[in-house]
Amino acid sequence: MNDNRVAFIGAGNMARCVIAAMVKAGYPAENIMAANRSQPKLTELAKDYGIATTLDNAAAADWADVIVLAVKPQMMQDVCSALLEQAPQCQDKMFVTLAAGLPVAHYENWLGNIKLVRAMPNTPSLVALGVTGLFPSRCSNYEKAFVDHMFQGTGMTVWLNEEHEINHIIAVTGSSPAYFFYFMQSMQQKAEQLGFSAEQAKAMVAQTALGAATMALQSDLSFAQLRAQVTSKGGTTHEAVSTFANNGLEEMVAKAMQAAIDRAQAMAKSI
């Protein structure tokens, strides 16, 4: 499977995370290419992962067996239209798109009835602890197996049966690293107000988050049960957690996740 040539169109944050995951998992760097409209990110990728790079999207598409569309959703139509014009044979190749919010029907309007997987990875893929949601359209079992193989190094893959579930994955895993970073940022701010240095505060908060996540992954206990283990009756944790609860944490989280889903649905209509 490592024989397929994979070209990334767009070499930003997410392309970098997936390329890193692929190379670290043993995918040959000589079979990966990244195209971008400007040079600096390409230079970094070539230096860090030994992959080929180009400023020419059509040349990358011509070279590839599998084309990964990794530009922002707002750029996608222009990028697809230019590919069809400058590399028309790309229509017969396998496509993977990382973009949020754009349904398969949009790509079919822009590129024809292509073989496509909508993939929704997240940035912890960079350290092989990501989650990638995958939804296939017009793909053979081999093509699905290849895409699964491609994303294995990102961490966990989750295949979806219904396209709308991609928007749910965005809320649960695609966007959610930012929720945890925001929570940790808030904790760091308070720790600094308490007198810890920025460096110490960041390290302590991140280590605690890592420890809590590792415990949850290794335990059969629910999140609520693990929380109860920390919470002594009449103690400090109870006061802190009650403060979150009394200020509507659960409702706020549900609202925020729904807002991510609503935005993905609105993007489909606006592009």
Ligand SMILES: NC(=O)C1=CN([C@@H]2O[C@H](COP(=O)(O)OP(=O)(O)OC[C@H]3O[C@@H](n4cnc5c(N)ncnc54)[C@H](O)[C@@H]3O)[C@@H](O)[C@H]2O)C=CC1
């Ligand atoms: N950042 C994240 O956590 C996630 C992002 N995504 C999706 O991944 C896609 C990329 O997002 P990011 O990497 O965060 O954005 P980004 O802005 O970091 O990367 C996009 C790259 O595309 C390049 N680009 C723009 N127009 C181009 C063109 N015409 N030809 C070639 N390259 C072009 C830009 O120079 C930039 O390097 C988006 O569609 C987003 O919805 C999906 C999951 C998670």
Ligand SMILES: O=C(O)[C@@H]1CCC=N1
């Ligand atoms: O914020 C966004 O739209 C992208 C999709 C999921 C994470 N980042």
